[in-house]
Amino acid sequence: SAVISQKPSRDICQRGTSLTIQCQVDSQVTMMFWYRQQPGQSLTLIATANQGSEATYESGFVIDKFPISRPNLTFSTLTVSNMSPEDSSIYLCSVVKIQETQYFGPGTRLLVL
Amino acid sequence: GEDVEQSLFLSVREGDSSVINCTYTDSSSTYLYWYKQEPGAGLQLLTYIFSNMDMKQDQRLTVLLNKKDKHLSLRIADTQTGDSAIYFCAESMRGYQKVTFGIGTKLQVIP
Numbered sequence: 001s002a003v004i005s006q007k008p009s010r011d012i013c014q015r016g017t018s019l020t021i022q023c024q025v026d027s028q029v030t031m032m033f034w035y036r037q038q039p040g041q042s043l044t045l046i047a048t049a050n051q052g053s054e055a056t057y058e059s060g061f062v063i064d065k066f067p068i069s070r071p072n073l074t075f076s077t078l079t080v081s082n083m084s085p086e087d088s089s090i091y092l093c094s095v096v097k098i099q100e101t102q103y104f105g106p107g108t109r110l111l112v113l
Numbered sequence: 114g115e116d117v118e119q120s121l122f123l124s125v126r127e128g129d130s131s132v133i134n135c136t137y138t139d140s141s142s143t144y145l146y147w148y149k150q151e152p153g154a155g156l157q158l159l160t161y162i163f164s165n166m167d168m169k170q171d172q173r174l175t176v177l178l179n180k181k182d183k184h185l186s187l188r189i190a191d192t193q194t195g196d197s198a199i200y201f202c203a204e205s206m207r208g209y210q211k212v213t214f215g216i217g218t219k220l221q222v223i224p
Contacts, residue, residue: 031209042201042214043156058211092156096209101144106155 002027002095004105012111013083020079021108023093028073031096034066037107038089049076049093083112117215119202124221131189133218135202138183142204145178146212147187151198159187159200189220197222 003026013019023032032049047055047068055068070076080087090107119135137145146161162169162176162185169176175188189196202215 033211042216043212044214045211048211094212101146101158101161101208102205102212103158104148104156 002029002097002103004093004095004103006091006093006105006108008108009106010109010111012113015084015112017083018079018081019083019110020077021091021093021110023076023078023095023105025074025095027097029095029097030073031102032070032076033094033096033102034068034076034078035092035094035104036089037092043092046078046091049078080110083110085112088112117202117204117213119200119215119218121216122219122221124223125192126223127192127194129192131187131192131196131220131222133187133189133200133202133220135185135187135215136183137185137202137204137213139204139206139213140183141206144205144208145176145185146201146203146205147174147176147185148201148203148214149198150201150217156201192220192222194222194224196220 005024007022034046035043037043045058046061047057049068049070051070067079088111092107093105094102116138125131143164147159149157149159173190177186199217199219201217203212205212
């Protein structure tokens with residue numbers, strides 16, 4: 001398995017501002033993903049964080065709104081830009097190690113006022 | 114496209130067995146998962162099963178897979194109040210690929 005930490009664990013932000021969420025893993029992983037869980041909803045994949053190159057975004061998500069970085073095999077950031085109340089969600093990173101399944105971080109609870 | 118469906122709510126008495134059901138549409142799904150999310154907490158991988166298996170047992174948890182009907186179930190024996198949570202059924206083609214989640218079943222355990 002993998003030990004995953006996310007910072008911040010929660011935040012309350014004003015509309016129009018941006019928040020960067022960090023995901024740190026205790027060991028090298030092959031894949032890192034970012035998911036969103038809107039209130040009362042299931043999880044939706046935002047993008048795959050690719051090490052050293054641009055992230056791969058799912059339909060409905062764009063780089064300008066959710067820029068992602070992955071400078072190495074253990075760390076990634078997701079920025080939620082120009083936030084609106086509709087961005088209030090739990091944001092989770094997940095990781096995959098070679099020949100293993102996905103493990104999820106504890107999530108970042110975001111409330112946009 | 115991929116779709117995972119599960120009921121929204123299940124209520125059981127403490128000590129009884131709980132059975133949470135799920136159906137999926139993608140026949141190429143290889144990994145089928147059950148995740149648990151407690152209130153205010155992250156997502157915990159409970160167990161998973163490969164599509165070439167019919168059953169997997171892990172202590173109080175039993176996963177049954179009917180690949181023909183694309184039906185997955187999670188049975189929790191001797192359900193405890195600590196089992197109260199939302200249980201997500203999920204699938205992926207490969208372990209390293211995108212995971213598609215169901216809406217989640219909220220399990221309420223009555224003392």
